[in-house]
Structure formats: structure tokens, C-alpha cells
Amino acid sequence: MSNDQLTSTETESTDDQPAPTPGTDSLTDSVDPDEGATPTAERTILEARDLSVYYGEEQALDGVDIEIPEKQVTAVIGPSGCGKSTFLRCINRMNDLVDAARVEGELLFDGKNVYDEDVDPVALRRKIGMVFQSPNPFPKSIRDNVAYGLKVQGKDENVDEQVRKALERAALLEEVEDQLDSSGLDLSGGQQQRLCIARAIAPDPDVILMDEPASALDPVATSKIEDLIEDLAEEYTVVIVTHNMQQAARISDKTAVFLTGGELVEFDDTDKIFENPEHDRVEDYITGKFG
Ligand SMILES: Nc1ncnc2c1ncn2[C@@H]1O[C@H](COP(=O)(O)OP(=O)(O)OP(=O)(O)O)[C@@H](O)[C@H]1O
Numbered sequence: 001m002s003n004d005q006l007t008s009t010e011t012e013s014t015d016d017q018p019a020p021t022p023g024t025d026s027l028t029d030s031v032d033p034d035e036g037a038t039p040t041a042e043r044t045i046l047e048a049r050d051l052s053v054y055y056g057e058e059q060a061l062d063g064v065d066i067e068i069p070e071k072q073v074t075a076v077i078g079p080s081g082c083g084k085s086t087f088l089r090c091i092n093r094m095n096d097l098v099d100a101a102r103v104e105g106e107l108l109f110d111g112k113n114v115y116d117e118d119v120d121p122v123a124l125r126r127k128i129g130m131v132f133q134s135p136n137p138f139p140k141s142i143r144d145n146v147a148y149g150l151k152v153q154g155k156d157e158n159v160d161e162q163v164r165k166a167l168e169r170a171a172l173l174e175e176v177e178d179q180l181d182s183s184g185l186d187l188s189g190g191q192q193q194r195l196c197i198a199r200a201i202a203p204d205p206d207v208i209l210m211d212e213p214a215s216a217l218d219p220v221a222t223s224k225i226e227d228l229i230e231d232l233a234e235e236y237t238v239v240i241v242t243h244n245m246q247q248a249a250r251i252s253d254k255t256a257v258f259l260t261g262g263e264l265v266e267f268d269d270t271d272k273i274f275e276n277p278e279h280d281r282v283e284d285y286i287t288g289k290f291g
Contacts, residue, residue, distance in 0.1 A: 042069040042070070042072070043069065043070045044067040044068065044069060044070070045068060045069065045070040045109065045110060045206065045207065045237050046066075046067075046068040046091060046107070046108065046109055046207065046237070046239070047066065047067045047068070047106075047107075047108040048064045048065060048066045048087075048090070048105065048106070048107050048108075049065055049105055049106040049107075049108065050063050050064070050065060050104075050105040050106070051063070051064040051065075051087075051090060051103070051104070051105035051106065051107055052064070052103070052104045052105055052262075053083070053086050053087075053090060053095060053101060053102065053103050053104075053262070054101070054102045054104075055098065055100045055101055055102075056100045059261070059262060060083045060086040060262045061083045061086055061087055061090070061262035062083075062261055062262040062263045063105070063263075064087065064105070064262070064263075064264045065264070066256060066264055066267050068237065068239060068254070069237070069253070069254065070206075070237050071233055071234065071235070071236065071237055072233055072237065072238075072252075072253040072254060073229060073230065073233045073238045073239075073240060073251055073252040073253050073254075074237075074238070074239045074240070074252060074253065074254040074255070074256060075240050075241075075242055075247075075248035075251070075252035075254070075255045075256070075270065076088065076239065076240065076241045076242070076255075076256045076258065077241075077242060077243075077245060077248050077255060077256070077257055077258070077286075078257055078258035078259055078285070079259065079260060079285065080243075081260070082258040082259055082260050082261070082262060082263075083258050083262035084241040084258055085211055085241055086101075086262070087241075087256075087258065087264075088130075088209050088211055088239060088241050089211075090103060090107050091107060091109070091114070091128055091207070091209055091239065092114075092121070092124055092125045092128035092129075092130060092207075092209060093114055093115070093119075093121040093124055093125070094125075094130065096121055103115055109124070109127070109128065109207075110206075126149075126153070126203060126205065127205050127206050127207065128205060128206065128207040128208075128209060129200035129201070129203075129205040129207070129208050129209070130200065130208070130209045130210075130211070131193070131196050131197055131200050131208060131209070131210045131211070131213050132196070132211055132213070133211050133212040133213065133215055133216060134216050135189055135192035135193040135195070135196050135216070136196060137184030137185060137187070137192050137195050137196060137199070138184065139183065139184075139185055140183070140184060141180065141181045141182060141183060141184065142167075142176050142179065142180050142181070142182060142183075142184050142187070142195060143160070143163050143180040143181060145184040145195055145196075145198075145199050146162075146163040146166050146167060146195070146198045146199050146202050147159050147162075147163050147202070148199060148202075149199060149200075149202050149203040150162055150163075150202055150203055153203055155203065162202060163180070163198075163202065164177070165202075166198040166199070166201055166202035167195075167198045169198065169201055169231075169232070169235075170194045170195070170197045170198035170201065170228060171194060171224060171227070171228045171231070172191060172194040172195060172198055175191060176191070176195075188221070189216060189217055189218075189221060190217050190218070190220070190221025190222075190224060190225065191221075193213060193214070193216075193217060193221070193225060194224070194225070194228065197213075197225075197228065197232075201232070201236065205236065206236065206237060207236065207237045207238075207239065208232065208236050208237070208238050208239075209239050209240075210229070210238065210239070210240040210241065211240075211241045212241055212242055212243060213225055213229075213240065214226065214242075214244075214247065215242075215243065215244070222247075226247060226250060226251050229251050230251050233253070240252065245274075245286055248270065249270060249274045252270045253269065253270060254267065254268065254269060254270060255267070255268065255269075255270045255273040255274070257273060257277075257279075257282045257285065257286075259281055259282075259285065265279050265281055265282055266278055266279050266282045273286070274286060
């Protein structure tokens, strides 16, 4: 990795739901993706090592160790307050925006600790995009919403073509191609969320983090988002927090189960977690005995 490429003069958003960060080639270009890789089909793209997070005195994550494979869907499940969102927000350093938050341990992205002093969080967030619970399009046209990240990066050649490609990847193009200049806010909730996904993927990040992306949507819109997430994993690594265990079972390859106290209790293939988990506490949780 070139440390120079990690410095940025851009201003970081401090909104609760900041603008999604467009992709860039800057963060990991000089990292050999195969360096240290084991000769298996799965390559680890994200790894937490003894990762703990505190908000003031309160511990929200407790010594999490996990290796998340590339180009798969990893679901993060667990009862309310167990640290799911905190974990997700560690991955692209969104917790930096919370004054009280303190992170210990390591979070490696392609082998580089994102908490190293030389990592620019803005550059990081270009490689690791985020989609939030409530659709949050900008009050701009559909075209400008998707083009936003491209323009910020100076990728402004063939913008229209790139916008259409992102909308197509987000399974939205067919529905909006005659209204690209209409406001993104005029779309339905499900369409707005797919617009936000198009905005996140337009700059071609490596990882897309999703924090309950379908929880505000009706069943039909949810089903479209779920289909889309499975398709996206052909090209991107997706890490999704969901309260919906059926959704995790339907769309994810791997599932991480966090339980109270911010402990990652089990991480395995989704089928294994739902059919034959190792831990009684996980079984109790997924069979609805608590949580
Ligand atoms: N900004 C914050 N300041 C202080 N404490 C926080 C903050 N964000 C989260 N916490 C605390 O950290 C713990 C983990 O919260 P987090 O939102 O990560 O859990 P979660 O599993 O995503 O919860 P939910 O499913 O309800 O969204 C909780 O006890 C929460 O109150």
C-alpha cells in the first residue's frame, strides 16, 4: 500500500448518515491481494483481530476475531444492542465520527490495518461503501445521485454510461431510465434504496456494508433488495447487518452471531449456523428462545 495515496484533503462528512464514499483505487493498490493467502477458494478480504470497541466506559464489542471472505455475503445477526452496527461501522471507520468511541485491536482490509495512523478514513470509505437502514438519496436527480461519487473522484468521463451501468447493476435502470432527471426523492422507498445501492457501487468499491437495508421496506421491495444483494456478491463483498434471521438464512453465505456484551459467539457457513450451530446460546437465539 502506498501511504501517500491514503492522504486526502477532502472534508469528512460528520452527518449521522454521511454521504456514501465513492470508490477509489487509492487504498490497497500496492497490496498484493494474494500475499499471505492460503490456497483455498476463499480469500479473506476483511479480518478482525481481537477487536474491541468502547463508548466511554461501556464496552460494545469484546475481542472479536473474524475472517470475512471476499465476494460472499456475510450476515451479522444478534439481539438488539449486541454490537452489530458497531462492528459494521468499525470496518470503514464510521465510528471515528462518534467522539466517545474507542477502538482496540486490529481490523485488516486486504491485510492492512485500517486503524493504522497512515490510513485516511475518507479513502478507506471509498473502497468500503455503505448503505443505511433508511434510504437517504440526496435531493438531486436520479442521475446526479449516482454520478455524485464518480464526480468527487474525478471519474467524470462517460458519466452517463457509468450511471446507467450502476443503475442496471442495482436492478433499477429499467424502472427509471425515462426519468433520470427526476428527483431521487420521488421514487418509492424500495427504489430509493436501490438508488442508494447504485450510488454506492457506481465508483466500484470492493466491499459494501449494509445496515439493515430492507428493514424500512415492504415485502415486495425487500425481496428485490435480497435478490440484488445475492447478485452483488458476484462482484463485491457484502457484509449485512440484519434483525431478520430468515433474511440472513436466505441471502448469506456466512453468518456471524453476536450475543450480548459484543461477543462474537459463532461464525460459520450460514447453513451450519441455522441447521447445527456449535453453541447452545446460538441455537437458543436462532430458535427464538431469547433476543
Ligand atoms: N454512539 C453511541 N454512543 C454510546 N453508546 C453507543 C453508541 N452507539 C451504540 N452504543 C451502545 O453500544 C452497544 C452496541 O450498539 P449497536 O448499535 O452496535 O448494537 P446493535 O446490535 O446494532 O443494536 P440494534 O440491533 O438495536 O441496532 C449498545 O449498548 C449501544 O447502546
